[in-house]
Amino acid sequence: MSQISGVIRVMERAARKAGGRLRRDFGEVEHLQVSRKGPADFVSKADQVSERTLYDELLYARPDWGFELEEGGTIEGDPTKPRWVIDPLDGTTNFLHGIPHFAISIAVQEPRLDGKGWGExxxxxxxxxxxxxxxxxxxxxxxxxxxxxxxxSTRNRMSDAIIATGIPFQGHGNFAEWSAIFAEVGPNVAGIRRFGAASLDMAWVAAGRFDAFWESDLNPWDTAAGGLLIREAGGFVTDYRGRSNPICDTQVIAGNDAMHSRLHKIITTSLKEAAK
Structure with a gap:
C-alpha cells in the first residue's frame, strides 16, 4: 500500500465527519427540510450541513487554500496555493428518495504556473x-x-462491457445528443447503467466495476476527483473531442485505453450523423 499523505488524511477525515452526518440524515430522510432551487434539482438541509462541515474541516487544516463549492461557489484563497473542489452530496436526488447511492467528492487542484487559472x-x-x-x-x-x-478493467471488447452514463433530465442536458449516442452504444455493449452519482460512476470505472463512462453537462465538482482516480488507475479521461483537460466536466468519456478509444469513436460518429 502507498503511504497515505497528510493531505489525503485531511480529506478523508473531513469526508468521514461529513459522511457520518449524512448517514444519520439519510436514516430519517422523510424528516429533512427540503427547498427547491430549480427544476428537478433539489438542495437539502443535509447537503448544506455537509458542505459546511467540509469547509470548516478543510479550512482549519489549510487556512490559505481557496474553495470551489457546489453550494457556496468560489471562495478565493492564496492564488499561489491549491484549492479544494467539493461536492458535499453527489446524488442528492437519490438521497432524497431513499436510494442508498451517493457520495462526497473532494479534489485538490493546483494553480497554473503562469498564474492564469487552474491546472492539474x-x-x-x-x-x-x-x-x-x-x-x-x-x-x-x-x-x-x-x-x-x-x-x-482490462476488457477490450464492447460486447463484454458495462458502460455507465447520466441521462438528461428536466432542465439539464441535451436529450437529442444523448439519444444519438445511446442509439449507437446500446446495441454494442453488455449493458448500460445510470446510477445518478457521477463521482461514484467514475470511481467505479477506476475500480473496474464499470468499463467506461460518458456524460455531458456536468460541473467541475462532479468530475474533478473521479478524473484523477481513473487516470491513476491506468485509464483515460477526455472530452468528446479527445482533449484531456485538467477537469473534464461539460463532456466526459472515461475508460481503459481500448474502451475509451472505442467509446470515443462511437460518440464521434453518432454526433456527426445526428448533425446531418
Missing amino acids: VIAAVVYNPVTDETFWAEKSRGAWLQDARLRC
Whole structure:
C-alpha cells in the first residue's frame, strides 16, 4: 500500500465527519427540510450541513487554500496555493428518495504556473457514506480503495462491457445528443447503467466495476476527483473531442485505453450523423 499523505488524511477525515452526518440524515430522510432551487434539482438541509462541515474541516487544516463549492461557489484563497473542489452530496436526488447511492467528492487542484487559472488535480477522495468506501488517489502515486490498489478493467471488447452514463433530465442536458449516442452504444455493449452519482460512476470505472463512462453537462465538482482516480488507475479521461483537460466536466468519456478509444469513436460518429 502507498503511504497515505497528510493531505489525503485531511480529506478523508473531513469526508468521514461529513459522511457520518449524512448517514444519520439519510436514516430519517422523510424528516429533512427540503427547498427547491430549480427544476428537478433539489438542495437539502443535509447537503448544506455537509458542505459546511467540509469547509470548516478543510479550512482549519489549510487556512490559505481557496474553495470551489457546489453550494457556496468560489471562495478565493492564496492564488499561489491549491484549492479544494467539493461536492458535499453527489446524488442528492437519490438521497432524497431513499436510494442508498451517493457520495462526497473532494479534489485538490493546483494553480497554473503562469498564474492564469487552474491546472492539474493532484489529490482526490470520493467517499460513499453508506458502504463506508473511500476511493482516493494522488498524482503519480496511484488510485486506491482503502488500502487496495485500483486498476481500470482490462476488457477490450464492447460486447463484454458495462458502460455507465447520466441521462438528461428536466432542465439539464441535451436529450437529442444523448439519444444519438445511446442509439449507437446500446446495441454494442453488455449493458448500460445510470446510477445518478457521477463521482461514484467514475470511481467505479477506476475500480473496474464499470468499463467506461460518458456524460455531458456536468460541473467541475462532479468530475474533478473521479478524473484523477481513473487516470491513476491506468485509464483515460477526455472530452468528446479527445482533449484531456485538467477537469473534464461539460463532456466526459472515461475508460481503459481500448474502451475509451472505442467509446470515443462511437460518440464521434453518432454526433456527426445526428448533425446531418
